[in-house]
Amino acid sequence: MRRVEQVMGLPISVDLVDREPELADAVERAFAWLRAADARFSPFRADSEVSRLDRGELAEDELSPDLAEVLGLCSSYEEATGGAFTARLPGRGLDPCAVVKGWAVQRAAGVLADAGARNFCVNAGGDVVTAGSPGGGRPWRVGVRHPDLADRVCVVLESRDGAVATSALYERGQHVRDGRTGLPARGLLSVTVVAPDLTTADATATAAFALGADGVAWAAARPGCEVFAVDSERRVLRTPALPVAA
Amino acid sequence: MRRAVPVLLLTVAGLVPLWRFEARPASTSGTAAVAEAPAGARTVDGELISTSEGDVQVRVVYSGDEIVAVQMLKQPDSGPTRRAVPILQEETLRAQSADVDTVSGATATSEGYIASLQSVLDGRG
Numbered sequence: 001m002r003r004v005e006q007v008m009g010l011p012i013s014v015d016l017v018d019r020e021p022e023l024a025d026a027v028e029r030a031f032a033w034l035r036a037a038d039a040r041f042s043p044f045r046a047d048s049e050v051s052r053l054d055r056g057e058l059a060e061d062e063l064s065p066d067l068a069e070v071l072g073l074c075s076s077y078e079e080a081t082g083g084a085f086t087a088r089l090p091g092r093g094l095d096p097c098a099v100v101k102g103w104a105v106q107r108a109a110g111v112l113a114d115a116g117a118r119n120f121c122v123n124a125g126g127d128v129v130t131a132g133s134p135g136g137g138r139p140w141r142v143g144v145r146h147p148d149l150a151d152r153v154c155v156v157l158e159s160r161d162g163a164v165a166t167s168a169l170y171e172r173g174q175h176v177r178d179g180r181t182g183l184p185a186r187g188l189l190s191v192t193v194v195a196p197d198l199t200t201a202d203a204t205a206t207a208a209f210a211l212g213a214d215g216v217a218w219a220a221a222r223p224g225c226e227v228f229a230v231d232s233e234r235r236v237l238r239t240p241a242l243p244v245a246a
Numbered sequence: 247m248r249r250a251v252p253v254l255l256l257t258v259a260g261l262v263p264l265w266r267f268e269a270r271p272a273s274t275s276g277t278a279a280v281a282e283a284p285a286g287a288r289t290v291d292g293e294l295i296s297t298s299e300g301d302v303q304v305r306v307v308y309s310g311d312e313i314v315a316v317q318m319l320k321q322p323d324s325g326p327t328r329r330a331v332p333i334l335q336e337e338t339l340r341a342q343s344a345d346v347d348t349v350s351g352a353t354a355t356s357e358g359y360i361a362s363l364q365s366v367l368d369g370r371g
Contacts, residue, residue: 004368010353013368123364126351134347143344145351150362152341153349168352192350220334227334236337245344 003027007034008042008101010125016112017119017134026115030108030122037104041070043095054094073099073199077207078179081218085207086179098176102127102165102202109198127165129198141245145170147189147230154236155228156245157194165201166192167209176209187212187232193219194226194243201225291319 001024004013012034014027040049049067052058063071074087074096087096101124109122109129119132121140130140142164143153150170157164168190169175175184191208195201204222208215208229216229216237226242292304303320349364 002368011364011368013348013364015348121348123348123350125353126349126362126364128348128350130348140348141344141346143342143346143349145349145362146339146341149341152343153346154340154342156342156344156346157350164350166350166352170352190352216334230339234339236339237334238337240333240335 001027003031005031005034007031008038008097008104008124010101012105012108012122012124014112015121015123015134016117017132018117020116023112023115023117026112026117029115030111033111034104034108037100037107040064041067041096041100041104043093043097050094050096070096070099070103073103073203077203080222081179081207081211081215083179084185084210084212084215085203086210089177089179090182098206099199099203101125102163102198102200105129105202106163106198127163127198127202128159129163130159131161133160139243139245144190144192144228147234154190154230155192155238155242157192157228158243158245159194162194162196163198163201164192164194165198165205166190167205169209176206178210178212185210185212188215189230189232189234191215191219191227191229194228195222196224294320 001016002013004011006012012031014030016023016027039045042048043050043054045051049058049064053063053067071087077085077099078087085098087099088094105122105124105127106129109120109131112120112122113131117131119134120130121134122129126145128142130142134140139158139160142157142159144155144157144164144166145168146152146154147168147170167176177183178185188209191205193201193205193208195204204219204225208219208227211218213231216227216231219225219227220239226239228236228238228242230236286309288308290306290308292306294301294303301320305319346367348367349362351362351364353362353364
């Protein structure tokens with residue numbers, strides 16, 4: 001079964017290969033979790049936990065374990081990038097979106113796996129978690145969007161139980177900012193990270209994009225991460241062990 | 247050739263503290279990728295050296311008497327070493343219309359999504 005829903009401002013699609021009838025309920029629960037995560041962690045909702053924390057209405061010891069985990073992830077990536085990746089840009093409110101998305105979608109995939117699903121693909125606005133196979137025992141084929149051509153891919157990756165995330169600049173007005181300067185990040189058009197989980201893949205891709213040209217080697221050195229990047233000169237840089245499909 | 251040796255030793259000596267820095271034991275990986283040596287270059291493989299963190303072997307690429315690259319043939323499979331020697335391959339950007347199951351890309355807006363390949367795939371099932 002295939003289902004698409006708009007959550008967190010993103011089209012999120014679930015492609016479930018397994019046919020067991022009880023798994024339909026797990027897909028419902030996965031989407032319910034994503035809607036709940038949006039309600040709790042969106043900086044664009046005045047009543048979210050994130051907004052209340054930002055207004056000083058929540059003490060540190062009143063944070064939910066989930067938000068504490070998200071903020072901990074934000075801090076660790078901020079530290080690892082010398083501040084290029086940040087959940088708090090100068091002059092702006094707390095915005096942990098860059099971590100929340102990958103983290104929440106990985107959890108949603110966990111809801112499916114816990115219910116017994118073994119073969120599925122979740123795609124949240126271009127960030128992908130896969131499990132098992134789409135059929136015939138072969139791995140999932142994950143295309144990486146070409147940075148200039150919306151209807152073409154520039155590489156096809158193979159994934160079984162894993163995640164693929166891309167941070168990119170395709171269109172005006174859509175950008176990652178470099179927390180060190182507050183300005184739109186420069187140097188890369190697109191960076192894709194393959195990792196065992198989407199929490200890692202998404203945060204690493206976003207952090208690498210914020211770092212700019214130096215972000216490619218930085219991401220390549222992160223444990224468990226393989227990298228495919230297109231720089232502003234349209235050169236491709238990738239790690240040798242990237243799982244490129246034949 | 248003679249003056250090249252101290253340079254090599256300094257390079258290797260510079261990496262050793264990075265392995266020592268990691269407390270946990272690490273296995274040795276023999277899979278470090280070796281880039282193609284440029285035309286006219288000569289390669290010399292160093293001896294296999296055992297360290298407390300695993301085996302180390304380097305290859306030095308010379309152009310004439312000059313060292314142009316030092317590559318890791320064997321290195322301890324520990325985080326700091328990977329960080330010390332990130333290996334990247336350069337390729338040409340290609341545009342493909344391959345058969346895929348899903349697409350990874352930064353789709354921040356639903357307008358972008360509608361134009362994207364993923365919308366075609368979602369409509370297929």
